[in-house]
Amino acid sequence: MRARDEQEFVEFATAAADRLFRGAYALCGDRQTAEDAVQAALTSACVSWRRVRGADSPEAYVRRMVINQLLGWRRRKSWRLESLRGNVPDAGRESHEDRVADSDLVWRALAGLPAQQRAVMVLRYYEDLSEAEIAEVLGIMPGTVKSQASAAMAHLRRDLDTEMYVRGREAR
Amino acid sequence: MSLEERVAKAVRTHTDSVTPPPTNVPLLLRRARRRRRTRAAAVICSAVAVGAVAVAISIQGQDTRTDPPVVDRP
Numbered sequence: 001m002r003a004r005d006e007q008e009f010v011e012f013a014t015a016a017a018d019r020l021f022r023g024a025y026a027l028c029g030d031r032q033t034a035e036d037a038v039q040a041a042l043t044s045a046c047v048s049w050r051r052v053r054g055a056d057s058p059e060a061y062v063r064r065m066v067i068n069q070l071l072g073w074r075r076r077k078s079w080r081l082e083s084l085r086g087n088v089p090d091a092g093r094e095s096h097e098d099r100v101a102d103s104d105l106v107w108r109a110l111a112g113l114p115a116q117q118r119a120v121m122v123l124r125y126y127e128d129l130s131e132a133e134i135a136e137v138l139g140i141m142p143g144t145v146k147s148q149a150s151a152a153m154a155h156l157r158r159d160l161d162t163e164m165y166v167r168g169r170e171a172r
Numbered sequence: 173m174s175l176e177e178r179v180a181k182a183v184r185t186h187t188d189s190v191t192p193p194p195t196n197v198p199l200l201l202r203r204a205r206r207r208r209r210t211r212a213a214a215v216i217c218s219a220v221a222v223g224a225v226a227v228a229i230s231i232q233g234q235d236t237r238t239d240p241p242v243v244d245r246p
Contacts (some may be wrong), residue, residue: 010197017195032221035193039200046204047211106182125240126187153175160175 005083008152009049016059026122029111033073041065067123071115071138077119109159117152120145 017038024034045052045062055061110118116138123134131149135142173181 006201010201013195013197013200017232018192021192022187022190025190026183029186031190042195042200043203045205046200067209102178103182103185106178107186110179110182121179122183126183156175156179 005049005053008053009046013046017042017058020063020066022129023122024070025061026126027067027119028070029107033070037066037069037073040069060137061140067119067137068139071119105160106156111152111154112159113152113155116140117148117155120148121152121156124149 020038020041021034023033024037028034028037033040041062045058046067052058052061110121113121119132123129123137124131131139131145132143134145138145140148
């Protein structure tokens with residue numbers, strides 16, 4: 001790698017690392033795993049920097065590497081985010097706390113989704129990507145994106161309804 | 173609020189509240205250099221191995237070549 005390429009990579013990594021980390025964290029919900037995935041993807045990007053630099057958007061290219069890394073780890077380890085599940089907020093709080101509690105509730109429900117469904121939800125609603133872009137990033141058909149999003153929504157509705165029901169019973 | 177909006181809000185709230193770790197770029201560069209060296213060594217080893225197998229096969233081919241029949245002269 002020439003000094004100029006190296007300098008370019010350093011500038012890219014410094015500028016994009018935070019955004020890549022936040023995206024990875026949204027996808028896996030675990031700080032350490034997100035950090036590892038970003039480090040691994042940036043290392044691979046550095047090894048093949050000329051190819052990455054030649055892409056339409058180097059950041060989108062590396063983001064895809066991060067996502068593939070995370071989905072690959074998930075396939076191998078088949079881990080879920082159990083750590084996020086132990087902290088159920090109390091029912092009957094005030095308005096602001098209710099909003100925070102609702103956000104926690106949805107976040108935990110997201111953690112219970114299968115890896116690809118969660119990836120679709122995060123890319124759609126956090127990264128604001130279109131269905132075609134999500135299909136490209138995940139290497140799946142646009143029809144699969146639609147079906148995964150629909151299944152994820154159904155899963156979330158069911159989980160949230162159950163959680164609200166349990167909380168309602170506990171409050172009584 | 174729709175479920176889509178709740179999802180967007182939940183993800184945004186949780187990701188915005190997390191502080192990204194500092195990026196250790198020199199470490200990344202060192203790792204990348206090491207990986208490139210390892211790859212180059214692997215390519216050389218593969219080439220040497222393929223060459224050695226080719227030579228072995230050609231030597232074995234020469235060994236098994238049948239000699240022309242010896243004709244007794246009167």
